[in-house]
Amino acid sequence: MKGAIEVCAFPGQAELAPALAAAVADRLRTAIAARGRAVLAVSGGSTPVPFFVALQREVLDWRRVTITLVDERWVNADHPDSNAALVQRYLLQGGAAGAQFQPLKNGAATAAAGCDAISSQVSALFPLDVAVLGMGTDGHTASWFPGASNLEQALDRDYPGSCVALQPAAGGHERLSLSLAAVLSAAQLYLHVSGSEKWTVLERALLPGPVADLPVRALLRQSERPLQVCYAVQDKPARDDA
Numbered sequence: 001m002k003g004a005i006e007v008c009a010f011p012g013q014a015e016l017a018p019a020l021a022a023a024v025a026d027r028l029r030t031a032i033a034a035r036g037r038a039v040l041a042v043s044g045g046s047t048p049v050p051f052f053v054a055l056q057r058e059v060l061d062w063r064r065v066t067i068t069l070v071d072e073r074w075v076n077a078d079h080p081d082s083n084a085a086l087v088q089r090y091l092l093q094g095g096a097a098g099a100q101f102q103p104l105k106n107g108a109a110t111a112a113a114g115c116d117a118i119s120s121q122v123s124a125l126f127p128l129d130v131a132v133l134g135m136g137t138d139g140h141t142a143s144w145f146p147g148a149s150n151l152e153q154a155l156d157r158d159y160p161g162s163c164v165a166l167q168p169a170a171g172g173h174e175r176l177s178l179s180l181a182a183v184l185s186a187a188q189l190y191l192h193v194s195g196s197e198k199w200t201v202l203e204r205a206l207l208p209g210p211v212a213d214l215p216v217r218a219l220l221r222q223s224e225r226p227l228q229v230c231y232a233v234q235d236k237p238a239r240d241d242a
């Protein structure tokens with residue numbers, strides 16, 4: 001199946017997280033059986049925490065799995081906003097502690113300076129087997145923020161690098177993000193959202209309008225890869241409720 005959007009709604013994260021984890025784990029097992037290895041890209045933020053906890057309990061040969069990020073804030077791994085720290089804390093535990101992790105941050109002073117080296121490391125992992133993306137209420141997914149510097153590059157399918165450095169217009173940390181082309185290397189895409197506010201944004205994103213206004217449209221409008229929208233009606237729990 002190519003490019004179809006399927007929506008799966010769940011009452012809350014308690015139901016969504018194990019279902020998404022089981023589906024992702026199945027795809028990882030299939031990739032391991034076919035190629036001897038599997039590559040998964042996950043997002044940060046607060047939404048994926050229950051999914052991470054459910055996924056690390058899945059029984060599979062985690063030593064054959066490489067996990068990377070869809071996007072990262074340019075902060076050290078001990079910073080509370082680090083997506084790598086989130087993955088370390090909730091996903092790289094139990095059996096999943098045996099997985100390899102490819103961060104989207106290195107020792108360079110800025111994301112722009114570190115981008116090329118990380119891009120090469122990430123490209124060496126391709127193709128991704130699964131990418132699980134989130135979405136913000138401003139319609140960003142990955143770090144494709146409306147009005148961000150380099151958004152055009154990030155969404156340019158012919159952009160040669162797998163990663164792009166972006167500065168969100170609203171300020172905050174500089175970001176490193178997979179490009180659209182890199183995300184579309186994944187055989188299966190999931191968009192994981194919770195709560196009615198995000199659902200309303202998603203409904204808007206499905207209407208005609210510029211991709212730059214609601215960059216999640218780039219994902220919704222692509223036709224190369226199957227996309228499953230996993231929606232929890234009840235809003236997400238706080239990180240530590242997982």
Ligand SMILES: O=C1O[C@H](COP(=O)(O)O)[C@@H](O)[C@H](O)[C@H]1O
Pocket residue numbers: 043044045046047048070071072073083133134135136137141142143
């Ligand atoms: O900044 C980010 O936000 C989105 C959504 O985060 P959430 O806290 O609303 O779940 C996330 O997908 C992205 O990876 C992250 O860097």
